[in-house]
Amino acid sequence: MGQEYQVIYEEEIGEIERILNRLVKNSHAKCALLVDKDGHLITRLGFTQSLDTTALAALLAGSFASTKEIARLVGEPEFSVLFHQGKKDHIHVCLAGERSILAVIFDDRTTLGLVRLYAKEISEELATVLASATKKKRDKGTQMDSDFSASLESKLDDIFSEGEPKPTKPSNLNG
Amino acid sequence: MVSINYAFKEIWCKIVFYGPGLSGKTTNLQYVHQKIPPQAKGELISLATDQDRTLFFDFLPVDIGKINGFSIKFQLYTVPGQVYYNATRRLVLRGVDGLVFVADSQRTKMPENIESYQDLLENLEGYEYDLEKLPLVFQYNKRDLSDVCSVEELESTLNPQGLPHFEAVAIQGRGVFDTLKCISKLVLDQAKGKQVVSESEVLVKEMIVDKSKPAPPQSMADLEEAKTPASASLFPETLESLKEKEVDAMGQGKLSIAPEEWSGSPPPSGCQPGHSEEPLSSQPKTETEPSTPEKREGFETQKEEKLSEGFIYDGEEKRQEGGPPPPQAKGSPTIISWSSARQKKEIKPKGFFLWRFLNRLIKR
Numbered sequence: 001m002g003q004e005y006q007v008i009y010e011e012e013i014g015e016i017e018r019i020l021n022r023l024v025k026n027s028h029a030k031c032a033l034l035v036d037k038d039g040h041l042i043t044r045l046g047f048t049q050s051l052d053t054t055a056l057a058a059l060l061a062g063s064f065a066s067t068k069e070i071a072r073l074v075g076e077p078e079f080s081v082l083f084h085q086g087k088k089d090h091i092h093v094c095l096a097g098e099r100s101i102l103a104v105i106f107d108d109r110t111t112l113g114l115v116r117l118y119a120k121e122i123s124e125e126l127a128t129v130l131a132s133a134t135k136k137k138r139d140k141g142t143q144m145d146s147d148f149s150a151s152l153e154s155k156l157d158d159i160f161s162e163g164e165p166k167p168t169k170p171s172n173l174n175g
Numbered sequence: 176m177v178s179i180n181y182a183f184k185e186i187w188c189k190i191v192f193y194g195p196g197l198s199g200k201t202t203n204l205q206y207v208h209q210k211i212p213p214q215a216k217g218e219l220i221s222l223a224t225d226q227d228r229t230l231f232f233d234f235l236p237v238d239i240g241k242i243n244g245f246s247i248k249f250q251l252y253t254v255p256g257q258v259y260y261n262a263t264r265r266l267v268l269r270g271v272d273g274l275v276f277v278a279d280s281q282r283t284k285m286p287e288n289i290e291s292y293q294d295l296l297e298n299l300e301g302y303e304y305d306l307e308k309l310p311l312v313f314q315y316n317k318r319d320l321s322d323v324c325s326v327e328e329l330e331s332t333l334n335p336q337g338l339p340h341f342e343a344v345a346i347q348g349r350g351v352f353d354t355l356k357c358i359s360k361l362v363l364d365q366a367k368g369k370q371v372v373s374e375s376e377v378l379v380k381e382m383i384v385d386k387s388k389p390a391p392p393q394s395m396a397d398l399e400e401a402k403t404p405a406s407a408s409l410f411p412e413t414l415e416s417l418k419e420k421e422v423d424a425m426g427q428g429k430l431s432i433a434p435e436e437w438s439g440s441p442p443p444s445g446c447q448p449g450h451s452e453e454p455l456s457s458q459p460k461t462e463t464e465p466s467t468p469e470k471r472e473g474f475e476t477q478k479e480e481k482l483s484e485g486f487i488y489d490g491e492e493k494r495q496e497g498g499p500p501p502p503q504a505k506g507s508p509t510i511i512s513w514s515s516a517r518q519k520k521e522i523k524p525k526g527f528f529l530w531r532f533l534n535r536l537i538k539r
Contacts, residue, residue, distance in 0.1 A: 006178045007180075008179070008180045036178060036270075037269065038178065038270025040189075043182070065269060066266060148243055152360060152363055157356075159211055161352065162210065162348065
């Protein structure tokens with residue numbers, strides 16, 4: 001498990017974003033996030049500019065994982081839906097496929113029922129897209145060439161230094 | 176699990192700081208958060224109790240920057256150290272790409288270090304990780320305190336396999352970045368699929384290929400021959416398998432430590448209290464550095480002693496015949512070593528127990 005990779009390509013992201021866009025439009029939600037169970041953000045759609053989506057992804061994954069453990073303790077394989085109610089904003093979280101979590105953030109302009117209805121429908125579609133993406137055998141490498149290690153060391157020295165951060169070396173940047 | 180997102184050109188890696196309660200895992204993250212440039216860090220999130228003890232995890236995203244067009248990002252997590260939070264510790268380990276084991280160097284904390292390390296191995300086994308490939312770095316923290324164990328003691332207890340280790344005083348930031356740099360590099364090397372092979376290891380591999388191409392070493396002479404100081408390199412495939420065979424042959428899957436050894440007042444020889452006066456030496460045993468002869472000597476001697484005690488496959492028998500007492504004391508906590516955990520699934524040869532039974536009958 002530890003040595004597996006999760007690789008997401010542009011085509012899948014495009015397809016996933018089309019699906020999420022439909023969800024956000026139809027359910028009148030504020031935004032939707034697709035997160036993998038390890039806490040990495042796959043993609044997001046809607047009004048997410050004001051959100052720290054990286055931290056949100058990690059916390060959602062943690063929350064979902066702890067709920068799964070609670071489910072196990074009460075004899076359930078998994079609680080597939082979570083709902084957090086706030087004063088203004090609410091979050092609906094559900095499984096999308098085996099490895100991903102779909103979180104929808106919405107406010108009082110819509111209802112839980114509507115969000116739940118579309119989220120369920122969309123999560124099945126997302127599961128199909130993610131499953132087909134996993135099955136595809138790609139030849140693409142991660143485009144890490146021989147100077148990767150040198151660039152990495154230089155970057156690590158820059159970031160993890162005790163004093164003031166050193167200026168970045170443009171020669172090590174390829175993008 | 177390393178996540179590579181081609182759409183956003185991002186590579187995400189998860190590094191978990193593991194260790195007993197109050198060993199300094201959260202302090203490590205706090206120091207990193209304080210010191211790295213603002214553009215490289217996200218918010219440090221701590222799910223802690225009212226007493227500032229980690230309840231679920233601490234989380235710090237770090238953006239290394241772009242390399243080859245990909246933005247390299249690390250998610251640094253800590254686990255709650257207290258024993259009764261094992262369920263949450265296990266959850267945090269999900270999808271881990273690299274581990275830092277933060278050990279408390281204080282002599283009185285040694286049983287807790289051992290327990291935590293054992294707990295780590297058990298939790299990883301639960302996720303069916305390939306322990307041989309999962310990067311792990313040790314950090315011996317709180318070196319500024321008095322009555323700390325020597326690095327040699329810590330190494331022989333927690334890290335006999337010679338993985339990279341660092342001395343640290345996390346609260347002052349000493350050793351924190353060295354540890355992080357090392358684990359980051361190991362994780363990304365792993366993600367890149369690069370085989371980390373040192374020059375010395377290549378030499379040893381060549382020797383082994385030349386000398387025993389058709390079969391792995393079977394006799395003790397072969398094992399002795401294969402044991403060279405170069406075995407300090409990180410996860411060497413060939414040497415590791417030799418070590419495993421050796422451990423298996425010795426019939427010693429577990430390394431045992433009596434708690435009284437650590438909590439007792441007279442410190443074992445080699446431990447130097449008042450270590451704070453001495454400058455810290457962070458000497459990681461990375462793949463490119465040759466191993467220090469003293470360290471390897473200790474490791475080799477330990478193994479040779481076991482071998483000379485006759486723990487070949489009937490160690491129990493020999494001990495009964497007047498050999499030295501077994502190292503495991505009654506009621507002592509046991510620790511499964513990294514390498515022995517890897518070969519836990521291996522079983523003793525068929526007929527071993529029958530042979531031992533018959534042997535005993537004959538003796539009677």
